[in-house]
Amino acid sequence: MxxxxxxxxxxxxxxxxxxxxxxxxxxxxxTSFDDLDGKTIGVTSGTIEERLVKEKFPKAKIAxxxxxxxxxxAMEAGKVDAMLxxxxxxxxxxAETPGLTYFPEPIRSFDMAMVINKxxxxxxxxxxxxxxxxxxxxxxxxxxxxWFREDATYEEVDIExxxxxxxxxxxxxxxxxxxxxxxGNGKLTGFDVELTRRIGLALNRPVKFMDMSFDAIxxxxxxxxxxxxxxxxxxTPERRESVNMVSYTKAxxxxxxxxxxxxxxxxxxxxSRFKTGIHKNLIVEDRYMMVLNGLGVTLEIxxxxxxxxxxxxxxxxxxxxxxxxxxxxxxxxxxxxMKGTPVVVLLMVxxxxxxxxxxxxxxxxxxxxxxxxxSAYFAEIIRNGLHSVGRGQVEAAxxxxxxxxxxxxxxxxxxxxxxxxxxxxxxxxxxIKNTAIVGYIAIADLTKAGDIIRSRTFDAFFPLILVxxxxxxxxxxxxxxxxxxxxxxx
Numbered sequence: 487m488x489x490x491x492x493x494x495x496x497x498x499x500x501x502x503x504x505x506x507x508x509x510x511x512x513x514x515x516x517t518s519f520d521d522l523d524g525k526t527i528g529v530t531s532g533t534i535e536e537r538l539v540k541e542k543f544p545k546a547k548i549a550x551x552x553x554x555x556x557x558x559x560a561m562e563a564g565k566v567d568a569m570l571x572x573x574x575x576x577x578x579x580x581a582e583t584p585g586l587t588y589f590p591e592p593i594r595s596f597d598m599a600m601v602i603n604k605x606x607x608x609x610x611x612x613x614x615x616x617x618x619x620x621x622x623x624x625x626x627x628x629x630x631x632x633w634f635r636e637d638a639t640y641e642e643v644d645i646e647x648x649x650x651x652x653x654x655x656x657x658x659x660x661x662x663x664x665x666x667x668x669x670g671n672g673k674l675t676g677f678d679v680e681l682t683r684r685i686g687l688a689l690n691r692p693v694k695f696m697d698m699s700f701d702a703i704x705x706x707x708x709x710x711x712x713x714x715x716x717x718x719x720x721x722t723p724e725r726r727e728s729v730n731m732v733s734y735t736k737a738x739x740x741x742x743x744x745x746x747x748x749x750x751x752x753x754x755x756x757x758s759r760f761k762t763g764i765h766k767n768l769i770v771e772d773r774y775m776m777v778l779n780g781l782g783v784t785l786e787i788x789x790x791x792x793x794x795x796x797x798x799x800x801x802x803x804x805x806x807x808x809x810x811x812x813x814x815x816x817x818x819x820x821x822x823x824m825k826g827t828p829v830v831v832l833l834m835v836x837x838x839x840x841x842x843x844x845x846x847x848x849x850x851x852x853x854x855x856x857x858x859x860x861s862a863y864f865a866e867i868i869r870n871g872l873h874s875v876g877r878g879q880v881e882a883a884x885x886x887x888x889x890x891x892x893x894x895x896x897x898x899x900x901x902x903x904x905x906x907x908x909x910x911x912x913x914x915x916x917x918i919k920n921t922a923i924v925g926y927i928a929i930a931d932l933t934k935a936g937d938i939i940r941s942r943t944f945d946a947f948f949p950l951i952l953v954x955x956x957x958x959x960x961x962x963x964x965x966x967x968x969x970x971x972x973x974x975x976x
Contacts, residue, residue, distance in 0.1 A: 514743070516568070516589045516741060516743055519543070519589075519591070519741070522543050522545075522546050522567070522568060522741070523543070523545040523546065524545055524546065524547070525546050525547070525567035525568060526546070526549050526565075526567050527543060527546045527548060527549070527566070527567065527569060527570065528548075528550075528551055528556075528557035528560055528561065528566040528568070528569040529549070529550060529551070529557070530550075530552070530553060530554050530700065531551070531700075531701060532700060532701045533700065533718075533720075534596065534720040534722075534739065535569070535570035535571065535739060536550075537722075538570055538593055538594060539570060542593055549566050552699070553661060553937070553941070554569070554575070554579075555937075555940050555941050555944060556946075557569045558579060558583055558586065558944055559944070559946045561742075561743065562583070562585075564744075567743060568741050569741070569742050569743075570593060570739050570740070570741060570742070571588075571739065571740065571742055572598075572718065572737040572738065572739055572740075573634070573737060573738045573740060574598075574634050574664070574665065574677075574735075575664075575665075576588060576740060576742065577634075577635065577636050577637070577638045578638045578663045579742065579944070580638070581637075581638035582638075582943065583944050585744050585745060586742060586743075586744055586745070587742070587744075588742045588743070589740060589741040589742075589743070590740075592738045592739065593738075593739040593740060593741065594738070594739055595736055595737065595738040595739075596720050596721075596737060596738075596739075597720070597721055597733035597735075597736055597737075598718045598719065598720070598733065598735050598736065598737050599720070599721040599732055599733045599734065600613070600682075600716040600719070600731070600732050601703070601707050601714070601715040601716075601719055601725065601729040601730070601731055602707065602713065602714055602715075602729060602730040602731075602732065603707050603708065603710060603713070603730070604708075604728070604729055604730055605710075606730070607730070609713060612688075612689060613685055613714070613732050614732050616684070616685050616688045616689070617681075617685070617732055617734050619688075620681075625684070626681075626734065626735065629677055629680060630677070630735060633664045633665075633676065633677040633680075638664075640676075643680070645680060645683045645687065646687055647683065647692065647693070648686065648687065648690065648691065648693075649692055650692065651692055652691055653691060653692050653693070653694040654682070654685070654689060654691040654692070654693050654694065654713050655696060655711070655712040655713045656682045656693055656694065656695050656696065656712060656713065656714045656715070656716060657695075657698045657702075657703045657706050657707065657711075657712040657715040657716070657717075657928070658674075658678055658679070658682075658695055658698070658703075658715070658717055659698070659700060659703075659717050660697040660930075660934075660938055660941075661937055661938055661940075661941030662676070662678075662717065662718070662941070663676070663941065663942065664676055664677055665677045665678040665679075665717075666678045666679055666716075668776065668938050672771075672772070672775060674697075677735075678716045678717070678718075681716070682714065682716060685714075696711075696712055696848075696928035697925075697928050697930060697934070698925075698927070698928045699925060699926055700717055702834070702926050702927070702928075703715035703717055703719075704725065704728060704729060705834070705838055706928075708728055708729060709838040709842045710843055711838060711842065715729075718737065719731065721733060763945060763947065763948040764948070766943050766945065766948075767939050767943055767948040767949055767952070768948075768952075771942075773939050776930075776935040776938055776939060777932070777935050777936070777939075777956070780930055780931050780933070780934060780936075781932050781935075781960075783849065783924075783930060783931045783932070784918075784921055784931045784932040784933075784960070785960065786849065787852045787856065787921050787924060787929075787931070788856075788917065788918045788921055788960075788964075790853040790857075791852070791853045791856035791857045791917060791921075792860070792914055792917065793857075794853060794854070794856075794857030795856065795857045795859070795863075795917070796860075796861075796864055798857060798858070798861035798864070798865075799860070799861040799862075799863070799865040799867070799868055800864070800865075800868055802817050802821070802861055802862070802865035803864075803865045803866075803868040803869045803872070805817045806818070806865060806869055807869065807872075817865070820862065821862040821865065824858060824861070824862035825862050825863070827859075829855070829856070829859055829920050829923065830923045830926060832855050832859055833851075833855045833856075833923060833924070833926060833927060834926060834927065836851055836854060836855040837851045837855075837926075837927040848927045848928050848929050849929060852921070852927065852929060856917055856920065856921065859917075859920075860913060860914075860917050863913050864913065867909050867910050867913065868902070868906060870905070870906065870909075871902035871903065871906030872898055872902045874902060874906075875897065875898045875901045875902060879897055879901075880893055880897065880898065883896075883897045907968060910968070911964075911965050911968050911969070914964060914968070915961045915964065915965060918957070918960060918961055918964065919957060919961065922957075925937070932953055932956060932957065936949040936950060936952065936953040937949075
């Protein structure tokens with residue numbers, strides 16, 4: 487979670503620096519691979535480019551990023567000197583990033599493969615046969631010609647989409663043009679999408695896509711959460727030990743760098759950039775709908791996680807106040823585990839291990855994970871609030887004839903709420919912000935919507951600032967609502 491936040495903040499800073507500096511007419515030029523010695527090369531963690539940099543440029547410094555979009559933004563700001571990328575994705579990057587160029591000498595060509603669980607040997611054999619048939623019939627070549635164009639355009643074809651039968655669950659990325667991305671009609675499309683739909687059609691199975699981060703796809707395949715993972719994986723010996731791999735196309739890696747920047751005179755004014763950014767990031771292809779849908783998912787997860795966490799927290803609180811030592815110790819151990827485990831780790835454990843073989847909605851998993859995590863904190867908040875009420879008041883209530891039920895709800899509870907509310911409010915705000923990690927388990931929340939837009943526009947400023955503002959509005963709104971409810975009880 488901290489890494490994701492740092493990278494996002496870093497991207498925003500890079501944008502401001504590049505936008506306000508006026509740019510440089512010429513940065514540098516690569517004439518041979520020796521020019522990269524001592525330079526900083528950006529790579530996406532877990533990709534073939536990371537390995538190639540270590541092998542081909544041992545004297546270079548490596549900067550790790552979560553997505554190639556962030557590397558491009560860092561190069562624009564001069565924080566990274568170069569990056570490695572496949573020819574499949576290069577053309578859309580060049581089209582969206584003025585000044586970006588690439589060194590024409592290739593690094594290496596390799597097979598791109600999809601990954602399948604090793605226990606699913608029959609599915610692997612079926613997919614291999616289908617891909618081989620598509621290759622022999624010239625279908626793959628036709629697809630490559632339609633999707634991997636130098637002019638960064640693409641051409642879709644209609645593929646029959648089945649609606650009945652056992653779904654073929656496919657894990658992919660939604661930020662990789664032209665292999666998998668969200669088109670103007672709001673639907674997932676791309677070379678990999680078309681290929682897996684053809685495979686599903688041949689298997690007589692409807693295809694269900696799950697949008698995941700790159701480093702989460704193989705664990706999802708190994709854990710049985712998905713049938714196929716497709717995101718341009720290189721068939722390495724290490725990966726073959728964990729999953730079966732089926733090659734389907736070839737790719738070649740090149741070095742990209744910012745050969746030039748726009749001069750100060752070429753930079754538009756701030757207001758012009760603002761209007762252009764609004765249009766490009768929200769209006770074009772109705773991208774604002776991605777933001778609204780993502781906001782709805784974030785609110786849904788937050789609301790139900792708050793309810794679950796509060797109810798579990800209350801139960802844990804009464805267990806901690808129990809006279810039974812075993813019950814108290816059990817709750818203490820539970821609280822220790824929840825508080826000591828990073829939320830992102832807990833989320834992935836619940837999704838990939840606890841519910842590994844259960845076809846459960848990822849949103850339900852997220853609610854469950856955040857509810858478990860927050861319950862440990864809510865239990866302490868409730869307990870401290872109840873302890874803030876003096877014993878003398880309880881005894882006085884009993885002396886006045888109040889029973890236990892009346893004493894709790896009329897004397898202890900109102901005062902406990904008053905003392906616990908500020909801390910409770912802070913914990914809720916923290917939990918809402920933590921939901922930004924749900925993209926790890928294929929949930930298209932608010933943060934993921936911003937990532938998808940950035941992948942289409944290569945613009946760091948507007949998507950990140952918009953997401954920041956919306957989170958601020960939500961957290962402030964929830965805090966004000968809690969205070970309003972507390973004041974009404976008074």
